[in-house]
Amino acid sequence: MQKEIRLFSPATVANVACGFDVLGFCLDTIGDEMVIRTTEAKGIKITKIEGYDLPYEAEKNVAGVSALAMYNALDPDCGFEIEIYKNIKPGSGIGSSSASAAGSVYGMNVLLGSPLDFTALTNFAMKGEALASQCEHADNLAPAIFGGFTLVKSAKPLKILELPTPDDLYATLIHPQIEIKTSESRALLPKEIPLDHAITQWANVGSLVHALHTSDYALIKDALHDVVIEPHRKQLIPHFDAVKTAVLKASALGCAISGSGPSIFALSKGESTAKDVENAMRNVYANTAIDFETYVSKINTEGIKKIN
Amino acid sequence: MQKEIRLFSPATVANVACGFDVLGFCLDTIGDEMVIRTTEAKGIKITKIEGYDLPYEAEKNVAGVSALAMYNALDPDCGFEIEIYKNIKPGSGIGSSSASAAGSVYGMNVLLGSPLDFTALTNFAMKGEALASQCEHADNLAPAIFGGFTLVKSAKPLKILELPTPDDLYATLIHPQIEIKTSESRALLPKEIPLDHAITQWANVGSLVHALHTSDYALIKDALHDVVIEPHRKQLIPHFDAVKTAVLKASALGCAISGSGPSIFALSKGESTAKDVENAMRNVYANTAIDFETYVSKINTEGIKKIN
Numbered sequence: 001m002q003k004e005i006r007l008f009s010p011a012t013v014a015n016v017a018c019g020f021d022v023l024g025f026c027l028d029t030i031g032d033e034m035v036i037r038t039t040e041a042k043g044i045k046i047t048k049i050e051g052y053d054l055p056y057e058a059e060k061n062v063a064g065v066s067a068l069a070m071y072n073a074l075d076p077d078c079g080f081e082i083e084i085y086k087n088i089k090p091g092s093g094i095g096s097s098s099a100s101a102a103g104s105v106y107g108m109n110v111l112l113g114s115p116l117d118f119t120a121l122t123n124f125a126m127k128g129e130a131l132a133s134q135c136e137h138a139d140n141l142a143p144a145i146f147g148g149f150t151l152v153k154s155a156k157p158l159k160i161l162e163l164p165t166p167d168d169l170y171a172t173l174i175h176p177q178i179e180i181k182t183s184e185s186r187a188l189l190p191k192e193i194p195l196d197h198a199i200t201q202w203a204n205v206g207s208l209v210h211a212l213h214t215s216d217y218a219l220i221k222d223a224l225h226d227v228v229i230e231p232h233r234k235q236l237i238p239h240f241d242a243v244k245t246a247v248l249k250a251s252a253l254g255c256a257i258s259g260s261g262p263s264i265f266a267l268s269k270g271e272s273t274a275k276d277v278e279n280a281m282r283n284v285y286a287n288t289a290i291d292f293e294t295y296v297s298k299i300n301t302e303g304i305k306k307i308n
Numbered sequence: 309m310q311k312e313i314r315l316f317s318p319a320t321v322a323n324v325a326c327g328f329d330v331l332g333f334c335l336d337t338i339g340d341e342m343v344i345r346t347t348e349a350k351g352i353k354i355t356k357i358e359g360y361d362l363p364y365e366a367e368k369n370v371a372g373v374s375a376l377a378m379y380n381a382l383d384p385d386c387g388f389e390i391e392i393y394k395n396i397k398p399g400s401g402i403g404s405s406s407a408s409a410a411g412s413v414y415g416m417n418v419l420l421g422s423p424l425d426f427t428a429l430t431n432f433a434m435k436g437e438a439l440a441s442q443c444e445h446a447d448n449l450a451p452a453i454f455g456g457f458t459l460v461k462s463a464k465p466l467k468i469l470e471l472p473t474p475d476d477l478y479a480t481l482i483h484p485q486i487e488i489k490t491s492e493s494r495a496l497l498p499k500e501i502p503l504d505h506a507i508t509q510w511a512n513v514g515s516l517v518h519a520l521h522t523s524d525y526a527l528i529k530d531a532l533h534d535v536v537i538e539p540h541r542k543q544l545i546p547h548f549d550a551v552k553t554a555v556l557k558a559s560a561l562g563c564a565i566s567g568s569g570p571s572i573f574a575l576s577k578g579e580s581t582a583k584d585v586e587n588a589m590r591n592v593y594a595n596t597a598i599d600f601e602t603y604v605s606k607i608n609t610e611g612i613k614k615i616n
Contacts (some may be wrong), residue, residue, distance in 0.1 A: 152511065200462075206330060
């Protein structure tokens with residue numbers, strides 16, 4: 001039996017403009033590394049954390065909580081130790097906790113001979129995600145585990161759809177180094193929304209799914225709008241409107257809040273446009289006092305993967 | 309130049325459960341026939357109406373209003389006369405006015421050598437539809453003109469997407485012969501809806517579009533739910549819940565209000581199931597004092613067509 005696996009556990013973008021709470025896609029230039037190792041001693045142990053200061057107790061660490069949920073359900077003959085090399089800053093809005101929660105269960109599953117399918121893994125990973133975000137949701141986990149674009153059709157029972165990814169689709173992200181409190185971000189969500197806004201949103205969701213199936217970049221551009229959540233949440237992200245205006249001028253297909261922010265993502269056709277979009281984002285923030293990071297990434301259709 | 313065309317102008321189902329105001333599909337066993345003929349005298353004349361009692365003045369007839377809108381825009385050298393043989397009862401909720409509004413402009417376009425594309429035709433037909441429903445919408449017109457399943461991405465500017473139709477998909481309809489006033493049906497629509505219901509609805513719209521692309525009948529079944537409109541409007545349709553329960557028991561994939569009712573539609577995999585579903589519908593209404601008609605139809609991927 002394989003004793004150890006080293007993984008790349010990718011960052012992800014949830015919500016994807018019109019697809020609040022249901023759509024997500026996977027990145028490939030930013031992600032954590034994790035090592036999962038079987039041990040004779042039973043139980044789950046986190047033995048190394050680098051990059052960010054996170055708790056070592058399994059019960060207090062998202063990777064540990066998802067690992068324990070799966071471990072207790074399967075009750076295997078061995079134990080596991082987990083090493084986490086975090087590159088994704090917690091609270092960045094690009095699925096930091098999901099990368100950790102997904103990585104531990106994915107690695108354990110491989111080491112156990114892959115008894116579980118990806119939906120089952122996502123279900124266990126949701127337990128870890130809930131530690132970070134106080135609710136079980138899968139919109140970052142699904143793209144991390146399945147890769148590409150995903151649609152979470154429902155959380156209970158969990159049903160995840162794998163959508164096709166057009167070949168030439170690239171994401172650009174900017175992560176302004178500010179903190180948004182989850183509670184503050186939640187409080188801004190409307191409890192009720194106008195029916196006509198909801199109709200616009202579901203027309204866009206349906207159109208985006210169709211556009212992904214037909215590799216219709218013009219329609220992707222037409223569908224990447226969020227008339228429901230963005231108007232409320234963008235106030236938490238300094239210069240959001242300026243970034244959006246600049247990237248659309250640089251020929252991005254669309255631009256919206258990544259997850260609940262503060263990161264902002266854009267999608268573009270082709271790497272060269274995605275890099276122009278990156279420059280446009282940087283130019284907006286270069287004139288401010290806020291530190292930031294930017295990334296350009298092809299959509300990662302593999303999801304979490306074994307590395308050497 | 310061709311002088312005359314005889315058309316089959318099909319009935320259609322709008323809304324399609326989760327897709328309120330955006331989704332529609334086309335039927336092939338029920339529809340109107342129309343004859344459109346060029347005349348030397350300029351102008352639009354309705355010369356025959358059979359089946360139902362409708363106004364002959366072009367300005368007061370949906371087929372006439374859409375014809376006039378197109379005629380005035382193109383200003384051709386000839387005029388047109390229109391004969392309407394209506395089979396679709398006005399007010400049935402299966403696109404009676406759309407069939408008339410679409411038929412006249414479709415026929416005129418063919419006779420003029422097809423200068424206009426289907427989206428342009430839909431735009432003119434919307435003027436006729438507005439006479440019947442007091443607002444310009446395309447969710448019945450689009451499937452009548454394009455055929456198959458359509459998604460109206462936006463009304464202004466009008467953008468219509470043609471979705472794929474799985475080969476073995478059949479519709480069953482029951483039309484209870486009751487009248488629902490448009491004003492009453494409108495008044496029941498909520499102005500605001502809970503965000504979580506909206507999320508469920510757009511997850512279903514996205515899932516249904518994906519299911520049509522992948523011919524995934526189980527997913528069609530999973531997606532055919534309307535948590536937003538049906539709970540409000542079903543009270544206008546006697547025995548709606550009983551019909552729904554009966555057809556799901558008869559293995560329909562899903563069941564919902566057709567348009568704004570009173571017709572109810574179900575979708576099924578295979579003609580034999582669709583006929584079982586028809587029996588289930590009939591059995592519910594057979595025990596009531598309400599007259600009704602039922603129909604079984606393959607999804608019509610052609611839309612309006614020339615007949616001999």
